[in-house]
Amino acid sequence: MKSGILVTADGAVFKGESVGADGIAAGEIVFNTAMTGYQEIVTDPSYSGQVVVLTSPHIGNYGAASFDDQSDRIHARSLVTRSMSRMASSWRSEQPFDDYLVEQGVVTLTNVDTRRLTRHIRDRGAMPVAVGVEADEAELAALASSTPSMEGQDLASAVTTKEPYRRAADGPSLGHVIAYDFGIKRDIIRSMNSRGLDVTVVPASTSAEAALALAPDAVFLSNGPGDPEPLAEPVEAIRGILGRKPVFGICLGHQLLGLALGANTFKLPFGHHGGNHPVKRLVDGTVEITSQNHGFAVDLWSLAGEERPMLEGLPTPEMLPANVPTAFGDVSATHQNLNDGTNEGMACRDVEAFSVQYHPEAAPGPNDAMVLFDRFVEVVRGTDAEAN
């Protein structure tokens, strides 16, 4: 096998072997701790521009099945694993996963001490890295240190659809949703279609007027890669929609809603990427195990001009604000990450808008939060009893 090497911006070197395409790739590195769902992860447009290290040691075991793709291609720049299986053992498999990676030109490493790499990121934070096949260490080091951080980059524009397209409801239609595509995952669309919603997916640059002109019952803000701050155009569009049509946001969509309401966002040390993050529903105190993939978070305290409290011991709901006034009425946190206390969801009191930071559509990850789509259907149909 060809040698593969990864060098971080701070100069750490990780050696392995190549099981993907030849070449060199660079980007910010993130680790994902999910134990299943490698194909969904690499095809999720939210990973655009990133080098992904999977902590689960065996990857590729059950091959690749086109149904699991979250978009039309692999978005991760590079994939780093401990052990890539060439044997695909599943009745669902259409091709071995490593073949898929080669086909898509993804530089992929195996036999890497991925735990050391993960600890490196955990202790020193997310950072750019360069990965190469039979590449020169010094060259990779130079590339890594010259690769920009995700902060301030508009990555959504690169992955959003060029043209609007429509995905019809499975069965009779219960309503029509405009979905802003900042890098939307197919399972989000599927989760709406399967609940009877027609979905029109529109480019990230679509204005409020253009969106509203399509006569939606509600507007959805999708997930997507990177930093929400540079996405001024969508934020403006959301401001134009709020109060006129119900809004539901997921992940980057949640962050953009936060920005539209006037909150700040900030970069997490190494993000949340995995399928085991506990999130508390503040309304009833129950806990959902969630699928997560984000490097930035919404600071709702910023709406009130207050400092975020530091985490001491296990998180408590008091770490997040409620009933903070904004231009669109009061906003409250609705969900909280129980690992670090950060905001995982919010809802407006006076306009119909709510969002979550995590991924209720799962794919990959637990289905605990699928009920949010049921709720969205009720919102679309105007039968939503729950104001919050």
Next chain:
Amino acid sequence: MPKRTDIQSIVVIGSGPIIIGQACEFDYSGTQAVKVLREHGYRVVLVNSNPATIMTDPEFADATYIEPITAAVVEQILRKERPDAVLPTLGGQTALNVTMELAETGVFKELGIELIGASLDAIESAEDRGRFKLIMEAAGMETAKAHYVRSMDEAMFAAVDLGYPVMVRPSYILGGGGTGLAYNEIEFVEIVQAGFDASPVGEVLVEESIYGWKEFELEVMRDGADNAVIVCAIENLDPMGVHTGDSITVAPAMTLSDREYQEMRDEAIACLRAIGVETGGSNVQFAVDPATGRRIIIEMNPRVSRSSALASKATGFPIAKMAAMLAVGFTLDEIANDITGVTPASFEPALDYVVVKIPRFDFAKFPSVDPTLGTSMQSVGEAMAIGRTFPEALQKALRSLETGRQGLNGDPAEASVRSLGDSELVQGLPVATPDRLFEVAEGLRRGLPVADIAERTFIDPWFVDQVNQIVALRNELEDGEPDVDALRRAKRYGFSDAQLAYLWGVEEADVAALRQVNGIDVTFKTVDTCAAEFEAQTPYFYSTFEDESEAPPSGDKTVMVLGSGPNRIGQGIEFDYCCVHAAFALEDAGYETVMVNCNPETVSTDYDTSTRLYFEPLTTEDVLAIVATEQPQAVIVQLGGQTPLGLAHDLERAGVRIAGTSPDSIDMAEDRERFSALCREYGIRQPPHGTAMSVAEAMDVVDDIGFPAVVRPSYVLGGRAMRIIYSVEDLNAYLVDLYGATPGGEVDLSESPLLIDRFLESAVEVDVDAVYDGQDIYIGGVMEHVEEAGVHSGDSACVVPPPTLTDHVMDQVLADTLKLAKGLNVVGLLNIQFAIRGDDVFVLEANPRASRTIPFISKATGVPLAKVATRVMMGEKLSELRRSGMVPDMAVDLPYTAVKEAVLPWKRFPNEDTLLGPEMRATGEVMGVAPTAAIAYAKALMGAGHSVPAHGAAFISLANRDKAKGVAIAELLVDLGFKLFATHGTAGHLARHGVPATHVDKVGEGAYDPVRLIEEGRINLIVNTPAGGKARGDGRIIRLAATRHGIPCITTAEGGIAVAQSIQAAQERDADVNSIQDLHVSAGLA
């Protein structure tokens, strides 16, 4: 919700003796639960008959009842203790069963006791297969398709509906009798007809076959707020058809896509909700059709289980501790994850390593048993290993098993599969046996395709492919010379130095040297529940070969304790108890402790037990790697049984300090010649004995010492190693069996010389456990066996204080003990077995190490011998420990009697003769304690599961030598109102002594056929002592019938007397229940 304050006291029910299918994982679970409940201020009352458990240590509960776990006894305890709640979900099936029985009596209602952890309704819903199926289907889950049928027409209709093959199960048949898989109509008709005949209600269940499907288990926790998490998903390498306890299992699940896994996860949680498990842990089992992904739910256990113990060790998520906390009202998000300290327990562990568990079997001890694995569990223990990848974990697990293997073939022991012919190998593949994986690897080595093997074995192709990667590397290694690159890759695939030495034809030391020179060093990674996302606070490590090691720098006052590896008959929980005590004692004395073990069922592998835990195989290579990192002051090898002792020499040679008694002294005790010389020097008597290097020499020895004799090879070759022989014919048969001699021919015994001892018939056997510090001795206890010498001490009951020993004999025993302690230079524990005949005291063997009786004697006397010994090993003197109150000033005069009884696996192996002999076959033990020996013995028998009758009929059949004692048994039984049946000879003998007995016919003849009498329920107790050496004939058939019908069958005269006396005691008055704490106070100990 915070903890409940409306309950103050909780009864926790343990699981009783170790049996196949219910082992020390319940001590691990129970210990965790009891500890955490007390930490939260509850009064904990514990019931468990098993003295070898940590949970029954007096300091773990407020009141500990080492009493039989029967409904009547537990009710007595409830009436005495008046608890607010009973927690029945931590003591396995035993605790659930006794709880359901108690619920029926209405005692919970009467006393206002609440069941916590699982409601009665939930338990019943999960336990009743029919009800479970209905509930699952109502909740939208698929179960195996099935039809109950009562006629052949209905059966045919069912078969057509389901399609062949189909499973046929007769209704209401215990133990799965008559169950069979039919592949076609001819087989089907035959099996169904037999099923109709066998079923008492003439009903048969025709079920779709899921044989060969993939099998998964999910460990689920649910709290009172309806939060649910999956702690671990376990995939069985062996497909459906092999009991999960007998399967190689892997965590996390390896071959499920995310969509399939998440659907399974949703169903597992839905299952708990539907069954109504409101709080606690449950495991839910699924089968998946590999061809279509169709998934059915098989069963769920609404309690902690063997799998949950495994899942706890595999993930670092302490299921039992959490289950106990949830049962008293906490929710998962209120509890911190112990490992990170900063995140809550309401999460799902993420693994960045692979865990493999492999069961261990002891088939050699049960010659009647066919070692084919099926739906009834037969394994006696298990080893778990952690590696970064499946191949690494698999090879580590295989060498952890201590079955003479150093990995997956590529070792000298692979000769057994190398010698198979091609067709024999291929034909063997479909049959699941303990050795199948070695055959799979050998098949791949011979070039069989992965797909072919997967098809024949139903093992998922992914696993076969991983095995194939091991095999490919092995081939490359074998074909090449020692090479650094290959070495590095091999280590990452879990190859041991020993395998590499074999494959390269060099010495193990050469491989180690090559590694050292090239810096291919072991690295240690942490089990942290979160795949490194958060920093771990708990040092729980496994070895692998990676870039970075996470083991901390060594401390300056560290002691390493080597555990006892997988449970097996003869080496079980008792040794783990000793190792755990060592860790506790060292911590008390200010040491950091390092535990090394590979048995997931144990308390020793709880990350809470020691300062640092290494979940590693107990081999020289693996242990020395940890020594190199930890730099311990000393290593304790004398507490974990043979496993660590076997490493002592290698460790010493590598410059490691062995704590306490030196390996040389241990050798002296084991080496026949050296030990005899020592005995001669100190004037200690041994039975006449000799050693033979050839058949001719063996004949000379028996000529010299006479019959009967005990024979055994100096190195154990297989299971049936030790035997009592009564004649030259017996000796010849033994040589044929064990050494493969041709009858009457010569064979070389020098590889493993034959040891021959005169067998002292009708001698009383005595066990002594003592601690010696080089100057001073503390006698922990003198235990008198109920069964005579010749029955393995592990299989016989023993009594403390000794009821029949004279002062003279006691003095001699104590004097000999002191002499041997000095002569063997013991520092730490010493166990000696004596045979007493009249006034003569003979030493049978001395073992300067922990014995199986340490926990029993420690519980009986209240003196923690293993802790005392540990402190002595680290240099403290008994005089100091006496001053500190850890050791009493003088021997304790117990105002009560404690009896240990062995528990044997006959129910599991119904074709096995129940005769006791020199080969140990017990899986566990119980303790009975009472003011008199007879009541204590009655309790022990009850605890061991013998339903000793209070009245009824007894059948007596005695060997000639036992006939005198038999009269005493018979007289007592008649006095107690028993009707007697006896064999012809015995009846005649009894008649001559004026005891009336109905004489029975031979088996298979006449109206008084003893087997028929047993089957008709006309016999309630059997005393059957076999004539010397002959285990065949009617006696065996009668004993097997007794096992089938659950009738107590006593096979020794001494046992018969003890049982008769215990019946007498039970008739006279009900036994009281006493907590061990109260008993110790009564003895002036606490």
